[in-house]
Amino acid sequence: MRLPVIIPLCALTVLISCSKQDEHFGQTEITRWKDNKPAAISITYDDASINQFRQALPIMDTLGLKGTFFINTADIPGSQFAPKFTGRPLEEIIKETATSITNAQNLFERASALRFLNIENAIGTHNQAGALYEQNKPEESFKVVDDAYALARKKKNASTEIRPVLLQPPFITWPEIKAFAANGHEFGSHTISHPRLAVLDENNMLYELEKCKEELLNQLGPESTFSAECPFGTENERVMDYALKVHPALRNRMPEPFLVELNRFTSHTPGEYKKQKEYIQWQRGPLKRHTVEEMKSYVDTLLRYDNVWLVLTFHGIDGVGWEAKPHQEHKAYFSYIKQKEDKLWVATFGEVTKYMRERMSGSAKVEKLKDKISINLTHTLDKNQYNVPLTLKTYVNSDWKKAQVKQGAETVTTPTLADSVGTFVMYQARPNGETIEITTAD
Numbered sequence: 001m002r003l004p005v006i007i008p009l010c011a012l013t014v015l016i017s018c019s020k021q022d023e024h025f026g027q028t029e030i031t032r033w034k035d036n037k038p039a040a041i042s043i044t045y046d047d048a049s050i051n052q053f054r055q056a057l058p059i060m061d062t063l064g065l066k067g068t069f070f071i072n073t074a075d076i077p078g079s080q081f082a083p084k085f086t087g088r089p090l091e092e093i094i095k096e097t098a099t100s101i102t103n104a105q106n107l108f109e110r111a112s113a114l115r116f117l118n119i120e121n122a123i124g125t126h127n128q129a130g131a132l133y134e135q136n137k138p139e140e141s142f143k144v145v146d147d148a149y150a151l152a153r154k155k156k157n158a159s160t161e162i163r164p165v166l167l168q169p170p171f172i173t174w175p176e177i178k179a180f181a182a183n184g185h186e187f188g189s190h191t192i193s194h195p196r197l198a199v200l201d202e203n204n205m206l207y208e209l210e211k212c213k214e215e216l217l218n219q220l221g222p223e224s225t226f227s228a229e230c231p232f233g234t235e236n237e238r239v240m241d242y243a244l245k246v247h248p249a250l251r252n253r254m255p256e257p258f259l260v261e262l263n264r265f266t267s268h269t270p271g272e273y274k275k276q277k278e279y280i281q282w283q284r285g286p287l288k289r290h291t292v293e294e295m296k297s298y299v300d301t302l303l304r305y306d307n308v309w310l311v312l313t314f315h316g317i318d319g320v321g322w323e324a325k326p327h328q329e330h331k332a333y334f335s336y337i338k339q340k341e342d343k344l345w346v347a348t349f350g351e352v353t354k355y356m357r358e359r360m361s362g363s364a365k366v367e368k369l370k371d372k373i374s375i376n377l378t379h380t381l382d383k384n385q386y387n388v389p390l391t392l393k394t395y396v397n398s399d400w401k402k403a404q405v406k407q408g409a410e411t412v413t414t415p416t417l418a419d420s421v422g423t424f425v426m427y428q429a430r431p432n433g434e435t436i437e438i439t440t441a442d
């Protein structure tokens, strides 16, 4: 992206100096990724199963990599909001199913209540109904719901305040999560209790989304309410509409016009889209059957382009959680990523999202003076939420060996670099902060 450069008129007194300036003196761009690296990677985890924290996170800490954890807050002891049904009395709904079959009008209410029926595998049956609905098989989904209610009607206590549990103990605790977050790992919503949101009615969907957000806000603070992943990787339009009003960033889908999204279920590759958009988000979800060599190949593919963001999604580890992989594979894979860190920007899902959005709505206004470049870096987003520094690349004179970059109270002296265009300096800058001033430090 070429950014506008304001070229000041040379005053007569500095004409000689101006004429000495290199052709590209002052030309500034916000680099596509932090530190002008050719690719970005985010390592994400779903469901908060215990070995993500006992096995994978320590490996990442040893290597200095930060991850994103999408957690179900009901599975953390001491959470304020338990899974519950919000709506008419459950007994009333159960009674109605004796005389009316499930259809498109009542599916969402019944599928929401289904998780709280006192039948064997109520959660699994709700999930099955949701999966069929999302596979565009509504009639089959209605049948699953009808069969479940038929079982419930035979019971004396047909409904229950059961707590739909995704995990078995041991659970991770809030004090531990707080310490991980303080160490730079990102935490985001995976809802309270992992329902099939596509078949929840409005009240129950909003309860799962909004109360999970409130729990994260109360326990961890506003940073942990930025990113979310709606369960089962759903891309259901109705769910996305609701969820994007609650969270600015969803791993499921993003609203950006500048981003191609290849979700973890696709067989399409970044190469097919390399010139279509400014950025490509390429998700890969390694399962048990995927070898470390296959996982390494994602990184090798990434490095063939300059606009791809690899988003890895992991689940179970060492026998605990869905599609559990041995932690030794994480260790080998993360070490491979670390070895290539000079070419890879490894950052949380939220940080990469913020960087892209700030850059795409940002501008660097340049004023060239005698032996000095002044730059005002701004973006049009919410300044409290979008506070990630951006990497700028500014061309200077070819005889500058070192440059001093000053923004407010911060001053950095850095050697200049050169490419085919000319001599430049690369540095981090805070958007909407003080004017950046670049001078020679020779």
Ligand SMILES: [Zn+2]
Pocket (backbone or CB within 6 Å): 046, 047, 190, 194, 231, 232
């Ligand atoms: Zn999940």
